[in-house]
Amino acid sequence: MSRWIQNGDNVDITKERKNATFNTERMSAWIHGGDEVLKRRREILDYVKSNPDFKDPIPVEFLSREERVSNGTRKIVKMTDNTDQIDGADFFGEGMYFQSLVMGRDLHPLSLHYIMFLPTLQGQTDDEQLDEWLPKAIARSIVGTYAQTELGHGTNLSKLETTATYDPSTQEFVLHSPTITAAKWWPGGLGKSSNHAIVVAQLYTKGQCKGPHPFIVQLRDLETHKPMKGVRLGDIGPKLGINGSDNGFLLFDKYRIPRKAMLMRYSKVQPDGTYIAPAHSKLGYGTMVFVRSIMIKDQATQLGAAATIATRYSAVRRQGEPVVGNGEIQILDYQTQQYRVFPQLARAFAFLFAAYEIRDLYLRLTEELTHGNTELLPEIHALSSGLKSVVSWDTAQGIEQCRLSCGGHGYSQASAFPEIYGYAVGGCTYEGENLVMLLQVARYLVKAAEETRKGTSNLAEICGYISKTGRRTSSLTSIANYTTDQIIEDLEHVARKQVFHAYDKLKKAQQHVKPEDAWNQSSVELAKASRWHVRLYLVKTFLKKVDKAPEDLKKVMIHVARLYAFDIISSSSGNFLEEGYMRPDQITEIKEGVYECLAKIRPVAVSLVDSWDYDDLELKSVLGKRDGNVYEALLQWAQNSQLNKSDVIPTFEKYLGPMMKDARSKL
Numbered sequence: 001m002s003r004w005i006q007n008g009d010n011v012d013i014t015k016e017r018k019n020a021t022f023n024t025e026r027m028s029a030w031i032h033g034g035d036e037v038l039k040r041r042r043e044i045l046d047y048v049k050s051n052p053d054f055k056d057p058i059p060v061e062f063l064s065r066e067e068r069v070s071n072g073t074r075k076i077v078k079m080t081d082n083t084d085q086i087d088g089a090d091f092f093g094e095g096m097y098f099q100s101l102v103m104g105r106d107l108h109p110l111s112l113h114y115i116m117f118l119p120t121l122q123g124q125t126d127d128e129q130l131d132e133w134l135p136k137a138i139a140r141s142i143v144g145t146y147a148q149t150e151l152g153h154g155t156n157l158s159k160l161e162t163t164a165t166y167d168p169s170t171q172e173f174v175l176h177s178p179t180i181t182a183a184k185w186w187p188g189g190l191g192k193s194s195n196h197a198i199v200v201a202q203l204y205t206k207g208q209c210k211g212p213h214p215f216i217v218q219l220r221d222l223e224t225h226k227p228m229k230g231v232r233l234g235d236i237g238p239k240l241g242i243n244g245s246d247n248g249f250l251l252f253d254k255y256r257i258p259r260k261a262m263l264m265r266y267s268k269v270q271p272d273g274t275y276i277a278p279a280h281s282k283l284g285y286g287t288m289v290f291v292r293s294i295m296i297k298d299q300a301t302q303l304g305a306a307a308t309i310a311t312r313y314s315a316v317r318r319q320g321e322p323v324v325g326n327g328e329i330q331i332l333d334y335q336t337q338q339y340r341v342f343p344q345l346a347r348a349f350a351f352l353f354a355a356y357e358i359r360d361l362y363l364r365l366t367e368e369l370t371h372g373n374t375e376l377l378p379e380i381h382a383l384s385s386g387l388k389s390v391v392s393w394d395t396a397q398g399i400e401q402c403r404l405s406c407g408g409h410g411y412s413q414a415s416a417f418p419e420i421y422g423y424a425v426g427g428c429t430y431e432g433e434n435l436v437m438l439l440q441v442a443r444y445l446v447k448a449a450e451e452t453r454k455g456t457s458n459l460a461e462i463c464g465y466i467s468k469t470g471r472r473t474s475s476l477t478s479i480a481n482y483t484t485d486q487i488i489e490d491l492e493h494v495a496r497k498q499v500f501h502a503y504d505k506l507k508k509a510q511q512h513v514k515p516e517d518a519w520n521q522s523s524v525e526l527a528k529a530s531r532w533h534v535r536l537y538l539v540k541t542f543l544k545k546v547d548k549a550p551e552d553l554k555k556v557m558i559h560v561a562r563l564y565a566f567d568i569i570s571s572s573s574g575n576f577l578e579e580g581y582m583r584p585d586q587i588t589e590i591k592e593g594v595y596e597c598l599a600k601i602r603p604v605a606v607s608l609v610d611s612w613d614y615d616d617l618e619l620k621s622v623l624g625k626r627d628g629n630v631y632e633a634l635l636q637w638a639q640n641s642q643l644n645k646s647d648v649i650p651t652f653e654k655y656l657g658p659m660m661k662d663a664r665s666k667l
């Protein structure tokens with residue numbers, strides 16, 4: 001019997017699980033990377049469940065901001081006391097899973113320590129600096145963050161205002177915030193918790209500005225935790241989500257740090273102030289590329305969680321009686337419900353598989369960089385920026401669709417949707433605002449288009465489609481015979497067309513206006529080209545992964561992968577109809593393909609979401625509970641409300657009581 005079925009479960013959800021046409025365990029192993037990975041997940045889960053230190057006193061939604069920060073700090077210290085429970089080298093797998101089980105989505109004051117401070121030390125220090133700082137950071141004798149964004153500038157790093165001016169007489173840098181807008185603003189854990197930070201500042205030496213560079217800076221006294229003299233910092237207040245994190249502000253007043261505080265793996269300042277430039281001018285942006293690469297999996301996991309909650313709830317929720325007298329039906333049986341939820345599940349799969357690819361590519365880059373080879377950098381910068389933008393946007397929209405699909409209960413924080421949304425949607429902004437990052441991808445695509453037009457093209461595989469001579473019309477005959485190659489060919493056509501459309505628009509504009517104006521006037525079309533480029537990559541990666549799946553799993557997953565592709569085509573049918581590439585009847589065929597996929601997925605939907613292997617501890621959602629007993633759980637959840645501590649609250653005595661009494665006396 002499936003491990004998901006237990007006595008006392010809701011009958012509808014049990015019936016759904018009995019309908020599974022595949023082995024959920026095998027599917028879970030395939031999704032997560034093999035039996036061994038699945039086994040390790042279960043061991044980590046058991047460990048977390050057995051440790052009382054990791055429990056929240058009540059659901060975090062009922063805690064105040066101070067209590068959230070305090071609870072998060074308590075748990076992260078306990079969690080990092082116990083890192084021997086996981087393979088520390090596998091942050092992408094075991095590390096992220098352990099953290100999501102223990103910490104949830106409220107984040108915590110050490111998140112930047114692990115996601116950016118440590119990786120920056122690993123990626124940007126010279127050997128001597130690495131020996132000095134890394135052991136301290138790993139041991140947690142210091143806690144750090146990544147302070148780059150300022151009140152006035154987040155995207156445009158070249159205009160950051162914090163200065164680091166080298167003084168050869170003392171061999172120190174002087175850190176200074178010359179204006180209010182130079183205040184660092186946003187860094188996680190900066191407000192009250194970190195005592196160190198990687199500070200990105202404009203480097204001045206010998207009277208010249210050398211652009212933004214990273215420095216390691218002590219912000220607080222190691223014993224008293226008071227801010228150092230010349231350092232002013234604090235919390236920036238509550239946010240849309242992640243309120244367990246003390247995101248902070250920081251200002252410097254001519255604060256001196258030693259020369260060796262500049263991270264010197266790539267750029268250097270010698271004692272006399274001579275500047276040595278890096279092999280590639282963007283190597284200092286390495287940590288951002290790293291985070292953009294790994295956040296794809298996190299986003300996929302959040303969307304997968306939202307789809308799991310919506311699917312399970314839709315299986316137990318009964319509403320509407322199409323045949324009067326036959327009883328109400330499960331809302332999962334409505335085609336409109338399936339159309340709303342299943343594409344989100346399909347997207348979550350697509351994003352997860354792309355996350356594995358970009359992780360592998362990033363590992364290759366790291367390896368190449370150790371040999372001084374920076375060739376892969378532009379490709380990874382473009383791919384990670386593009387994936388980050390498309391995935392975080394679709395994830396945010398998808399979570400909202402899942403929330404809406406759960407009716408009124410979706411609006412309650414008991415559903416977890418507000419937390420999931422608040423947590424995930426930050427990804428549209430941090431690590432580079434999405435539109436800006438799409439425009440970075442566009443720079444890469446414009447070069448590929450230019451090479452193709454010149455006939456000199458020797459493009460990287462990822463944009464090889466740009467130089468292909470494609471068909472003039474789609475070869476689709478019927479949806480049943482629509483092969484993976486044909487689907488890819490059709491998407492390639494639209495992506496290529498948009499790339500050249502944007503490129504031609506840019507080139508034409510360049511003949512009449514200044515280059516920057518031409519870019520601006522073409523930027524909407526350029527961003528569209530980037531989106532198509534990324535969607536094509538996602539579809540290809542997904543279909544190819546499914547093509548290689550074991551036969552029993554492929555039989556199911558093919559419908560999920562095709563749903564992902566068909567949904568993209570049918571919701572942008574205008575692009576495919578342009579210039580007669582597709583005929584209206586072909587689009588109708590693809591729409592029918594969407595409905596067929598929904599119908600194929602319907603009977604196994606609950607088992608498909610079970611295969612993602614979320615435990616209730618990770619979902620933290622009353623609506624998405626494994627056992628499907630949502631109504632009892634909702635009533636129980638509400639008991640945590642502070643307002644329920646007494647039957648009559650003071651507000652009544654103060655305001656409502658006198659108001660009604662007064663009104664009664666006048667009647």
Ligand SMILES: CCC/C=C/C(=O)SCCNC(=O)CCNC(=O)[C@H](O)C(C)(C)COP(=O)([O-])OP(=O)([O-])OC[C@H]1O[C@@H](n2cnc3c(N)ncnc32)[C@H](O)[C@@H]1OP(=O)([O-])[O-]
Binds near residue numbers: 148149154156378431
């Ligand atoms: C838990 C959450 C934690 C969150 C933390 C944070 O948010 S931390 C804060 C996160 N903050 C952000 O994410 C800030 C977002 N902003 C940025 O990253 C940059 O300011 C920028 C990329 C938008 C522009 O940068 P710019 O003005 O310096 O450059 P430019 O436009 O003039 O282009 C020049 C050339 O460089 C190329 N190139 C650029 N980057 C890279 C790279 N990494 N690698 C390789 N190449 C790169 C670019 O493609 C172009 O190539 P081309 O075409 O000439 O061959």
Ligand SMILES: Cc1cc2nc3c(=O)[nH]c(=O)nc-3n(C[C@H](O)[C@H](O)[C@H](O)COP(=O)(O)OP(=O)(O)OC[C@H]3O[C@@H](n4cnc5c(N)ncnc54)[C@H](O)[C@@H]3O)c2cc1C
Binds near residue numbers: 153156187433434435
């Ligand atoms: C939850 C969260 C956590 C964060 N954590 C950290 C952290 O730990 N450390 C840190 O340093 N920072 C952090 N940040 C800051 C984050 O990296 C920045 O907010 C982000 O880079 C965007 O910068 P900005 O806010 O200045 O927006 P802006 O750059 O001002 O962008 C505003 C708008 O202008 C548009 N725009 C800007 N430039 C262009 C352009 N060239 N072309 C077209 N449109 C443009 C954007 O698309 C956007 O719509 C965090 C932010 C959030 C939300």
